[in-house]
Amino acid sequence: MSQERFYSIITDANLSPKQKSNYLALEAEASLPYMEINTETRKAMDDGVLCDMFEGHAPFKPRYVLPDYAKFLTQGSEYLELSPAENFDDALNLLTIIYHHVPSVTSIPVYLGQLDTVLLPYVGALSDEEIYQKIKRFWIMLDRTLPDAFMHVNIGPTDNIICRTILRVDAELKQIAPNLTFMYDADITPDDLLRQAASNICECSKPHIANYPVHAQAYNNTGFGIVSCYNSLPLAGGSNTLVRMNLKEAAKKAENKSDFVNHVLPHYCNIMFGLIETRSAFLHEKSNFFEGFLTKEGLINEDRFAPMFGIYGMAEAVDILMEKEGIEAKYGHDEIANQLGHAISKQLSEIVDATDVKYGYHGKALLHAQGGISLDIDVTPGVRIPYGTEPDPVSYVQATVGHHQYYTSGISDILTIDETVKSNPEAMFNLAKGALQLGYREFTANVASNDLVRITGYMVKLSDIAKYDAEGSRTNTTFLGAEAAKNTEVLNRTPRVAALETTPTYAK
Numbered sequence: 001m002s003q004e005r006f007y008s009i010i011t012d013a014n015l016s017p018k019q020k021s022n023y024l025a026l027e028a029e030a031s032l033p034y035m036e037i038n039t040e041t042r043k044a045m046d047d048g049v050l051c052d053m054f055e056g057h058a059p060f061k062p063r064y065v066l067p068d069y070a071k072f073l074t075q076g077s078e079y080l081e082l083s084p085a086e087n088f089d090d091a092l093n094l095l096t097i098i099y100h101h102v103p104s105v106t107s108i109p110v111y112l113g114q115l116d117t118v119l120l121p122y123v124g125a126l127s128d129e130e131i132y133q134k135i136k137r138f139w140i141m142l143d144r145t146l147p148d149a150f151m152h153v154n155i156g157p158t159d160n161i162i163c164r165t166i167l168r169v170d171a172e173l174k175q176i177a178p179n180l181t182f183m184y185d186a187d188i189t190p191d192d193l194l195r196q197a198a199s200n201i202c203e204c205s206k207p208h209i210a211n212y213p214v215h216a217q218a219y220n221n222t223g224f225g226i227v228s229c230y231n232s233l234p235l236a237g238g239s240n241t242l243v244r245m246n247l248k249e250a251a252k253k254a255e256n257k258s259d260f261v262n263h264v265l266p267h268y269c270n271i272m273f274g275l276i277e278t279r280s281a282f283l284h285e286k287s288n289f290f291e292g293f294l295t296k297e298g299l300i301n302e303d304r305f306a307p308m309f310g311i312y313g314m315a316e317a318v319d320i321l322m323e324k325e326g327i328e329a330k331y332g333h334d335e336i337a338n339q340l341g342h343a344i345s346k347q348l349s350e351i352v353d354a355t356d357v358k359y360g361y362h363g364k365a366l367l368h369a370q371g372g373i374s375l376d377i378d379v380t381p382g383v384r385i386p387y388g389t390e391p392d393p394v395s396y397v398q399a400t401v402g403h404h405q406y407y408t409s410g411i412s413d414i415l416t417i418d419e420t421v422k423s424n425p426e427a428m429f430n431l432a433k434g435a436l437q438l439g440y441r442e443f444t445a446n447v448a449s450n451d452l453v454r455i456t457g458y459m460v461k462l463s464d465i466a467k468y469d470a471e472g473s474r475t476n477t478t479f480l481g482a483e484a485a486k487n488t489e490v491l492n493r494t495p496r497v498a499a500l501e502t503t504p505t506y507a508k
Contacts (some may be wrong), residue, residue, distance in 0.1 A: 158194045
């Protein structure tokens with residue numbers, strides 16, 4: 001069977017030689033025997049309750065790596081035979097080089113740095129126009145040489161020329177890569193900069209807008225980054241593994257709400273921690289990853305890596321438990337259902353906080369609302385409201401904001417806004433600001449008429465999906481978007497008119 005699979009890959013007319021090499025490497029990883037796990041863990045995986053996110057049967061690299069790029073530019077690299085950067089061109093050149101040496105689960109770097117902070121020391125006497133031209137060429141290079149929508153840049157929360165130029169270039173080029181998060185801090189970020197970010201969303205569905213103080217505090221103000229789709233992790237560290245639980249499948253196994261809370265959920269959490277420990281131990285103890293130059297040159301630190309404890313299917317789990325209790329209430333629409341969801345998130349947070357892991361951030365895993373994958377059928381990502389049933393934007397935020405306090409390692413609700421918002425970008429500004437004031441960790445929105453659209457958190461172009469089966473795509477993540485469009489209801493999100501968010505009780 002493996003030989004047939006290899007042959008089908010190398011003869012696929014829609015794959016580039018580079019894509020064929022990547023797929024062959026994945027098949028080789030999958031051909032290895034799985035690490036030793038017990039029967040209970042294997043059954044939980046076979047039953048669809050637990051999922052290892054296809055990270056490999058014997059992980060030899062972390063899922064996500066967040067190097068300290070500012071340190072790299074300052075010190076250069078002995079391994080890469082690079083002197084420290086002396087000017088803006090040096091800085092861009094050094095970054096271009098190191099990105100090709102930063103691994104991830106996708107084999108492409110998922111974190112490109114807090115680029116405004118990283119690049120500002122090298123601006124010198126460059127004019128605004130010179131900076132614009134250099135950033136624009138850099139942006140095009142990233143998309144063409146590392147064509148993967150999980151690749152992620154951070155900017156903000158301060159107002160500076162690099163931040164503003166990146167927003168300008170991103171809106172102009174409308175590329176799927178890199179993904180982008182704008183950090184917002186009400187005490188630092190001026191409203192007109194947030195307005196520019198909100199206007200960008202209207203143009204190209206980017207950036208995410210992150211609640212900077214909330215994330216920074218979660219990591220003791222020692223540095224963090226948003227990577228891949230919307231994953232928050234320690235700077236100079238990352239995530240060694242991500243294991244996720246399908247709450248829908250777990251809820252099916254409960255007799256009632258009490259049984260779920262007291263027995264089923266703790267039971268599967270315990271099994272999940274065992275799988276996390278097994279996967280992390282192999283990476284840290286057998287793969288020799290942390291013997292590489294990133295560690296030796298101080299760009300990453302092994303003790304700043306942590307496993308991500310992911311969950312998804314909250315909506316379906318709550319609806320199943322409501323039905324078992326004989327209550328007619330739906331997640332996202334009825335307060336009793338929403339409160340049960342919030343209580344489950346709180347319980348998960350308490351379990352994760354109380355459980356020690358050997359290779360964690362201060363000995364702990366990080367709770368994460370996982371955004372789904374293209375193979376998920378009839379189950380909603382993270383704690384989102386099911387596609388096609390979304391209420392108006394304000395009701396959506398109010399229904400889900402109670403979850404955001406618990407998910408240290410990332411939570412994202414993607415609001416789909418009607419195209420009329422393009423004639424009134426102030427509505428997007430008010431919606432984003434109001435959501436962040438209420439406690440959202442991260443605000444994300446699609447605009448219905450845009451070609452560039454978020455799937456689970458990464459970007460694709462609808463035009464690329466439409467022709468993928470016939471032509472393939474130079475962009476690695478188009479395949480995932482096309483598969484998600486077939487298997488899930490991801491393109492059936494209900495566009496909502498942004499209007500209620502301007503009421504005095506919501507936006508202040």
